[in-house]
Amino acid sequence: MVQKLLKPLLIMGGGAGLAAAPVVLSEYALGFMVSVMSYVTLATAWAMFSGPTRYISLATVAFYGTGAYTVAVLSETLPYPLVLLTALAIGVVLAAFVGMATLRLAGIYFVVFSFGLAELVRQLITWFEVNVTGTLGRYIFLPFETQHIYWQLLALAGFTIGLGAWIRRTRLGLAPKVIGDDEVVAAHSGIALARTKVMLFVVSAALMTLAGAIQSPRWVYIEPGIVFNPTVSFLTVIMALLGGAGRLWGPTLGVIPLMVLFEWLSANFPDHFSILLGALFILIVFLLPNGVLSALEGWMKSAKGQSNGKTIEEAQT
């Protein structure tokens, strides 16, 4: 009974604490928290699709950037809620299209394609801006202060985690786990492979698009090179994998230590940032393929097993 009440209480308390953060935090710290909330959303959304299916997607920034760009283009013509809705719709359509075209690709081909997709979108928008509208850069003037953006992202992150929790309890949560284990068994068990993958990809991409849209006023000035920065895709993957893409709270746990680390790295080694990022990527993929949570659990189990073994040995001697 107490246990059952504890979790929602903790979540509500944590949420209230986070919502009150702008009162006590400095502008710099709040800016940091904006990034944290944005990456919690991106990494959790990424893990919704890539965690169970084990398709490593580097397309995150394609959707994130599309969201941001939509706001840049429409913020002066449409009311803000409609701008967000439009961004969401564009993200959904783009993801459905990409999903249907690419989810047949397996393994490394999907990784490469997803990376290429972000580049493709960036090049297309650049071409369009240069040749059709004749403006490469755009300004976003929305009456938002940092805390307004922070609150929106906090709500989106909360929604994303809630949605993740809900999906886990539905067939849409079970199906990709089966697909990740064995596609043949999945199909012969009655799981529609393509539909499942596309649906999850679309949900995940829609959340990423919204994250980009909400965060865009922070930049003030936007051009394709800024919002389609591939580092965003890599960071998202590293964070989700570090925390554990198979668990609901895994990606969130990966965000905070890595945000701190990146802040420090980019301040102290700005020239070597990309190399260090790449090295870290490889290290995590090889050392902690299932994330720290799983690794910790594994260590705890084996430590228990060893101590049990000892007591038996000791009893025998």
Add this chain to the structure above:
Amino acid sequence: MSALLSLSNVTKRFGGLLAVNSMTFDLQEGEVVGLLGPNGSGKTTLINLISGALPPTAGSVHVAGKEIAGLRADQIARSGIARTFQLVRILPSMTVLENVQVPAAFGAKSHWGGEIDRIARTCLEQVGIAHLARAMPGDLTYIDQKRLELARALAAEPKVLLLDEWLAGLNPTELQDGIALIRKLQSTGITILLVEHIMEAVRALCPRCVVMNAGALIADGTTEEVLADPNVIAAYLGDSHA
């Protein structure tokens, strides 16, 4: 009387190889039929065609009157066809119980909640591994993995069950257990098409057999007749001489 499973002129071509050549036969409801044939004669390919793992090049397959040839594997599964694999396939990251819950959730009846748990436990009990419900399938012995696969096929509540050498690789005691298990299923009225090389098992389980050689049907009749058929004997002898 209309057949539950009906194949007519089912054909599969791999480039120049005619792996399944115009196979035609019917299964009545409640029948347990053996699918025999030397190595490479096309038995697994035929199972793949019926279950939708591969699309047939030509021909039609009907389940309870409904055409399924050319449908996707998941659509065919929901039409009431379940199968096991010649090389055992388990879902390694899920527990034994979860493995069996999957077809209950995604099969013809789309159960959810407590119901998939109940069905999965019943099926595990049926194959005799209810006590392993919480184990990981990778930790199971070979025969228990085979039992798990059978339980998973049963959890779909299929009309027709396709077993591809489900009894292969078992030791003599396990084989007796395996035969007893399938006989028990038989008594529930389920329709089974079973690929098998072990004649002892075929004699014990199948009143009727169909025999393939080089992709084509060479015999269809009672097990006794079929095993005495000179064509069948020649096919098997030819195979063992090769």
